[in-house]
Structure formats: C-alpha cells, structure tokens
Amino acid sequence: MELLLLLLTVHFIGDFYLQPTAWIERKSENHLKSIRLLSHILIHTILNTVVFLLTDYPLLPAIIAISFISLSHLITDLFKPHKKQNLSYFLIEQSIHLIIIILIWLYFSGFTVEQVATFTANLFSTQNMIIAISYLLACKPASVIISLALKKHTDSLIKHSENQELGLVSAGAWIGYFERCLAISFIFMGQFAGIGFLVATKTIFRFGDLTKNKDMKLTEYMMLGTLLSYAIALFIGWNAQQLYFAL
Structure with a gap:
C-alpha cells in the first residue's frame, strides 16, 4: 500500500x-x-x-x-x-x-x-450494488419522474413567463442530481441533519429569485420540485439502507 x-x-x-x-x-x-x-x-x-x-x-x-x-x-x-x-x-x-x-x-x-x-x-457484492443502484436511481430516473410529475406546471410557467432567462442549460437537472445524491449519502452516514442543511442552503440561494419575481406560481413550482426531489431521495435512501443491513 x-x-x-x-x-x-x-x-x-x-x-x-x-x-x-x-x-x-x-x-x-x-x-x-x-x-x-x-x-x-x-x-x-x-x-x-x-x-x-x-x-x-x-x-x-x-x-x-x-x-x-x-x-x-x-x-x-x-x-x-x-x-x-x-x-x-x-x-x-x-x-x-x-x-x-x-x-x-x-x-x-x-x-x-x-x-x-x-x-x-x-x-461487486450485493450490498455494494445496492448502494450503487440507489445513486443511479437518484439521478436520471428520479429526474425523469420529477419532470413528468411537474410537466403541466412547467409548460404553464414557460408559456406565461415574461422572463425568458431560464438560467444555465441543464443546471437544474445537475443541481437535482447532486442534492439527491448528497441526501442519500447523509442517510447512509446517519447524518440526517445534513439533509436539513441542504434544504436550508437551497432555500437561501433561491430566496432572492423568489422575492425578486414575486410570482406565487413560480414559488409553489419551486417548492413542489424541491419537496418531490427530497422525498424521492429519502425514499430511495431509507429503503436502500434497510436492504443493506438486511443482507
């Protein structure tokens, strides 16, 4: 070594x-x-x-x-x-x-x-594969689920939005990947306070955009997306942890 x-x-x-x-x-x-x-x-x-x-x-x-x-x-x-x-x-x-x-x-x-x-x-043991699959699920599949769940609201916001500056291309998806993977990591480590830190950090950075736009629909849309993202991460992380210790 x-x-x-x-x-x-x-x-x-x-x-x-x-x-x-x-x-x-x-x-x-x-x-x-x-x-x-x-x-x-x-x-x-x-x-x-x-x-x-x-x-x-x-x-x-x-x-x-x-x-x-x-x-x-x-x-x-x-x-x-x-x-x-x-x-x-x-x-x-x-x-x-x-x-x-x-x-x-x-x-x-x-x-x-x-x-x-x-x-x-x-x-490539069973336990390690459970961990790997949980991260894979938290990225693209979870992103697709969130996108489909919010599609009606997304189309409505894009159609009626006066501000066409939608930010960096794919940035929202990558933010979602990272936040869900970090949330799952905190679950595996038993550091649930870290998830609260992630939510607080994202809220602080989003606060300026929300207060600037003063758009209730946009605020609710962001809250829905964030809550759905963390709900999926918690569901995947908790179940993966239970399977890990059950084997």
Missing part, C-alpha cells in the same frame, strides 16, 4: 502542482517540439525514480515501471491537443494514469490473478 500511496502522491504533484497552465498551453501549441512537454515528462520521471529509490524495489522492474508511467504521460499529452478539452477527456486521461499506477502497484505487491478476482467479486 505504501508504494501505491507514494505513486499517487507524486502523480498528483507532477500533474497539477508542478505543471503551470502556461506549460499546458505551450504543449498544445508545439507538441513534441515543446520544451514544456519534455519538462513535464522529466518531472514525472524524477518523482517516480525517487519513489522507487525510497521503496528499494529491484532495479530493472523499477526502470520498466517508471518508463511506462512516463510514456503514458507522453502519449496522453500528445493526443490531448487533437481533442476538445472537456471534463470527459480529463477524466479519461486521469483514469489511464491511475490504471497504470494501480497495475504497477499490483505487480510489485505480488498480487495473484486469484486475489484480484476475489477483490473484484467483493467489490
């Missing part, structure tokens, strides 16, 4: 703290000719070399591991300028690095295929 923690630490330091924004821009412009790209690869090579010197693993496997890590950064950085920079690509890029680090750790830790298979089976 020590090796994994050290490799993760130097990865985050090298990728985020020792890579200024200007370096990223230069890499995108100049590709292989960029001195910043080479500097970035060199930083990761040095940091990972220090890790293996501290952990005292065999020389040849350590050199191969360091080379793989450095090569992964070179390939992802060369591929990056040809893709639109967004959250999806960032997550894919970081996942590649983390998978390589985990594989290297598994090799040096002497894990067998059987042990990895056992760990994977435990990861």
